[in-house]
Amino acid sequence: MQVSLRVRRFDPESNQGPYYQTYSMDAPDYYTVLDALIHIREETDGTLGLRCSCRSAICGSCAMRIDGHAKLACKTKIIDLTADGGEVTVEPVGNMPVVKDLIADMKPFWDKIRAVDPWLQPEGPEPEREYVVPNEAMQDLAGAMNCIMCGACVSDCTVLEAELNRGVPVEKTWLAPAALAKAYRFVGDPRDDHQYDRLEKLSDSGGIWDCTHCFECIEVCPKGVAPMDRIMALRDKAVSAGITNNNGTRHAKAFHDSIKAYGRLDEVTLVPKSVGFFNIRELLPQMPTGLRMLKAGKLRLPHKAENKKKIKQIVDSLDKEQME
């Protein structure tokens, strides 16, 4: 099939800014985006920069944005993207600085991984033989170990994007999905003896409570790791462990209580309830946003939902299920 690849080019050695270059080719039906890029690099344009190695979605080198979303180029067939004569847009991963063409500087990604102390920390004398643990626990962790560290989830994380857009320095941004999925792998490991410390650290600002449930990381993960689900599991574990003295837990509780009381969300008290009513230091910076929302008609004083009773029943039954 005839296809055009519109590739974002950038070479810091030239004086040019980033630009798009279109390569057209006759691509066999089995061609992946990576096949096409390799074809370009080998046959037509040796200056095109990209990382790739295994060609079978194992090494994690070739994550990039394809038609706007992070994907592994080696796992994405052109025929699934466009019809004969169509165009595919290829860009480097987002949320990380571009070094050249499709090559990004992954340092922010690795720094976040490192920040969760990503190694097993058992205490006490090692057993002579293996640790005896249930297979189900290992199976669950193997699902998280399926992560190939490609960075797709970090590329498309909307929380991270918003932080970077706000000008938050990258080292101050939140841990983001991949590192938290990695953290889950240790918190969920019955052999690890630092689960509580880990959860406590992860419950701090910039950790598990910063996720906004946008599902993007689940959507783009090429290995089914479902980072957001792991983050939610970490929240459960943290709350169960009694680590609740933090904005995240208070926020979740305020959410819950408001729904139970009014059948809908009371946005006015949500923020103060999350950070604490007398926490001027954290409340003050939120004021302008609150005022803008009020002006735009997005904030309403608490008012009850029509079928409040029914909603309360649902909440109660969920609470009961949780207790059990």
Place this chain on the structure above:
Amino acid sequence: MLEHDVLVVGAGLAGLRVAIEAQKQGVDVAVITKVHPVRSHSNAAQGGINAALEQEGSPDSWEAHAFDTVKGSDYLGDQDAIEIICREAGPEIIELEHMGVVFNRDETGHLGVRAFGGATYSRTFFVGDITGQALLHVMYEQVLKANTRIYEEWFVTSLIVEDGVCRGVVAMDLATRRLHTIKAKAVVLATGGAGRVFEPSTNALIVTGDGISQAYRAGAPLMDMEMVQFHPTTLKQNGALLTEGARGEGAYLLNAEGERFLGNERNQFYAPSKMELAARDVISRAEQIEIDAGRGVDGCVLLDCRHLGEDLIRERLWQIWELAMDFANVDIMKDPVPIRPGVHYIMGGIKTDVDGRAWDVNGGGWGGVKGLFAVGECACINAHGANRLGANSLLETVVYGRRAGLTAGFYVKEAPTALLSEAKMADDESRIKEIISRPDNGDRWAALRLEMGEMMNSQVGIFRTKENLEGALEKIQEMKLRYRHVPIQNKGNIFNTDLQFHLELGLMLDCAEVIALSALSREESRGAHYRLDFPARDDEKWLKHTMAYYTPEGPEMDTLPVTITQWEPTERKY
């Protein structure tokens, strides 16, 4: 000038294991790697890692594992090296488990095993079908914990050998193209195999034989390079590997007639008793015979997993389910998937002793380069002989990685500090400048690489003859001449992959030449090396290793005896 006690080249499982062990000796260790460590090709190992772990009521023993390995090697493996790898396997598995590897368990919560090819008992420990990835990522965690210095995305252009001693490397920082001399008292090569010398291949694009060629050029001999393993189950579309674990779990191999052909008596090469769990060389040959005889499907035979059930596939073979789905459009739960033999692994490599030293300390008469170590697929410690058993390669990386790390750690404590010139770096700089400045003559390294790979597959493949091998050598000579004039388009400094791949091709051509010449010299059939003109194993003449030494005129061949401890060669049947 950058300087370390031990410099490990390559950050796959073997390299990282070396680094961890050497660092424990209190010496200064660094790792240099052309890709980020977790991008390394150890990832691709799927099925598992072998060990005869002592367990109550288990009839298995390290001796049984060793015998299977000796037999798998078609008696070419050095039995001292095999005894070590099998004896030390158990503690390595336990150590990996303690590091955090999430091995599958049995119903009692103890380590579980699966069956694998060429093994008398089930002794393959595994993490689904992502064992290599699970091990590599855990080893990387350990390196993070130890805070090891890693030169990421640096490409070694030469080893520096002065007065017959390896004293460091010249390396290019790929992000800037700048060359650096890195001085080291010991250099440990852990650069992986040379699979891309063949096309197609299961191997990642980075597997270009760098360390093998560089050691060879630096004066270290290469051993048994003719021994190239074809894996029996690779996808037709992109050569991707489908684990032997599938057959370990009970999958069948079928021909076009739906027959489990390995059990057919019509051919002496088949494996009526072990069937799908025979050694890889045996099965790959059988498949090729079926395909050549017209009993294949579109140049393939079929791997049938349907009867294993969805639950088992979901728990233990999820990756190959995905691979077959993504690349062959086949749901292995519902249909058999077409597969064929594909180049997978090189048993041969840089000759080392059982501690990873690539020089002769015991008066064996094979020379080598002092201060140089090798481990993993690039090395030939010779635990695999003429055919490696599945799930012995991961084992080799950790057993011999630890031994080489330990030995290198000791070695550098005694090694004197030497002055080092930057002459080699200047040489490499002018060599690279010359390539960059070449006028465009219309030729491309990619075209030459493809030609080399396809030629190697057709002429130095599963079935070999004198005529084909001589033809291959002639073509390689032509290619080497042509290579000297191949230009590159990219003249830039930042991640100039055009330049990197050009340099890699030069290294691969050396590997190709040694593989073809070693294959020509071995006038018998043994393990993975099958000569149509010498179809029998010939223990009288060829119970020995081929050795290739670099000379400016081309490889010089020699032989070394095989070490036999307790298993005398007998007929090999599966």
